Amino acid sequence: MAIPDWTHIRALDPAPLTELFAADPGRLAMLSADVAGIHFDWSKTHLTRAAIDAFAALAEQMGLAAKRDALFAGAAVNVTEGRAAEHSAERGDGAPESVARANALHARMRALIDAIEAEALGPVRHIVHIGIGGSALGPDLLIDALGRDADRYEVAIVSNVDGLAIEDALSRFDPGATLIAIASKTFTTTETMLNAESALAWLREGGVEDPYGRVIALTANPDKAIEWGVDETRILPFSESVGGRYSLWSSIGFPAAAALGWAAFEELLEGAAEMDRHFRLTPAERNMPVLAAFADLFYAQAGGCQTRGVFAYDERLRLLPSYLQQLEMESNGKSVTAEGEPVAWPTAPVTWGGVGTDAQHAVFQLLHQGTHLIPVELIGVIEPGDGMAEDHHRQLLLNMFAQGAALMAGRGHADAARAYPGDRPTATMLLDRLDPRTLGALIAFYEHRTFANAVLLGINPFDQFGVELGKEMAKAAERGGQDFDPSTTDLIRRAFG
């Protein structure tokens, strides 16, 4: 059993960032790279040559290269559930039979999108995509980031079981021109199934004669979808080996592919494939997902950092932090090793964040002067998304660059309340432009970084048993068959009598 040996990592004692820059003119080149339209700059982190060497040894010890190859080969890397994690096969990189299957399912998805466009299911102007977690966050991010000028369909993504969510969405749409897409890997998720029932009732009440005829399913469990009432021809399956939070590349990406067009969806997959190749083929010290994982683990294991802040300096990426919260925290928020032994080291830090410059006026005080050391990640786009005459974009990016510089440099002051300690790390990603290809590469970067973190932590990133207990208790409470503690019993009594 592989237990990560943190001895050399914890013994690292890098100099302050400004000194690291002064001592090594090659630092920027060593810790930055351009991959798939994204400039990665990790030079304002405390990674040093010695740190990279120590992590490379840890990567060797934990078998990172072999595990990465196993991931791409379609081996059962999700050991607790005995299955593969084949999101890269959706992008054309994986076991040949898995890639062939993904291609065939994509062709089916494309055909249904064409049929919908040709009004084979009746007129469609609106799409209500119902799903939660990995069945909603990815499509939501894609459409919000890339769909500003898309006018094919109006799309609403509904996830919460709170009736307000679906009520808001449905109130905007005409039932006679709405398609309901039920997105659920398992097709058993309570929130999604309740929202789906409500959407069906809304179609019926809206005078749609064959409401089931306006419903499609995006799922890895077609039998359940058929049982629910979806016609087999309107089911877009995806493989069981594609995890929920890694599923936007599969038919779960339907609303994005429909709204943005198939060409855009293909470009998204191609961008991700470029990052797949980078991750699979590049040596550790130049491999950006791996280097980023090294920095993550340095701060978590040696720096005592319990959180990481992600700030998108672009409105189009405002949903990125919530997308990453699921990807990183559901994957690596574990306290046992892949072999089921308790871990004696911190696993995933809390991912949190927001958008710049808003966040500067809300939470950056703590980043600059608080007692917590928080590694910060800044993401900006060179080509502006806006068409404003005034130079909003220049200000936006200059603010992002200034924050990274200020966090690192700090500033002394005779009055301690006005002093900035500095030496606070930032990692920066600068995208040439925000298009499907670059966004695909960015998301794939985060997936591989999460995987590299997991391998070095010795944990399985592909299960999520931790989400089950609360769901089970809610279901049992619904049936009236759950004995709760006095506090919970009182809360239930207050709410429902």
Ligand SMILES: O=P(O)(O)OC[C@H]1O[C@](O)(CO)[C@@H](O)[C@@H]1O
């Ligand atoms: O796609 P499904 O099966 O409805 O699951 C939705 C989400 O629920 C979870 O299982 C967590 O509760 C996620 O992993 C998943 O993305």
